[in-house]
Amino acid sequence: MVAKKKRQFPLDGFQNRCSTLKSGRSYKNPAEAMLYNLLKAEGWEVTKAGYPDFICRRGDEVMLVEVKPDKNHRLKRRQSEAMKALAKQGVKCLRWSPDEGFRDINNISDDDDIYTSSSSSLAIPTTFNETPLEELARELTEEGFDGAMAFILKHDPARIRAALELARHKRGRIKNLPGYVRYLVQTPGEIPKVPDPGDKYLKGKYSDMIRR
Structure with a gap:
């Protein structure tokens, strides 16, 4: 009996997408510009994807990064759910802000995200009240x-x-x-x-x- 192979997330699709998206653009968003320069200095090929903000590739490594202006700006519900689903398939998914740096999506709990719990239907920040x-x-x-x-x-x-x-x-x-x-x-x-x-x-x- 042949053992079933463990299902792997098709990273080739992301790599192909990386090669077709425009890179090296000028970012008006200060946080995106800062992270872009940091990643380039570390040897990452960085492309702007819309959502997530950056698709990054370095050799066989691929990671997705959503950029926020500071640590109090949380992921939206759909962003969090999508990134956690991708992370379960082996894709490295991170949130980044200038004051907090990188944070793995697997280490971001529901209580620390934009909504209070996975059953909540309202996107209400729990630690940050905006004027x-x-x-x-x-x-x-x-x-x-x-x-x-x-x-x-x-x-x-x-x-x-x-x-x-x-x-x-x-x-x-x-x-x-x-x-x-x-x-x-x-x-x-x-x-x-x-x-x-x-x-x-x-x-x-x-x-x-x-x-x-």
Whole structure:
């Protein structure tokens, strides 16, 4: 009787993906830029993947890294579940922040994550309560906005929130989301609410900001 081979996670797929993604890009997110330089100095081939933030390869080693601006920014529920599932298949999955460094996903308990327990349906931070301004700054930073808090303190937060919501609604058609938010906030006039599906608003006044 032939013994069954232990199922291995297909790392070749990740390696092939690494070779096709763009690398060596300029990161506007300070935390991502810092980690990118650290990994490159250690000999890792680093590619930006969206989620997780980085796919890293060094020889036969492959690891996935989700970057957070500080240790109080937790993984989202779906991020945690996906990374833990990959870790069970043998893929090295890490969370990294400038003030904490690397943390293996296997060492992050549910109580230490963004939700209080695996049965909770609410994504409520257990150790970090954000003010509305901090929440807005975090969302802007996650969208690649540089100097988010300074920008918020200089402009009307409600106006910035409206601009961010409109930009997210038009994601994929806008060349530069952070630049588009700045443009909306700094241009006199009312920022329109997120339009209904099919609205042709952006084809007019802001058509120069949209990828054709």
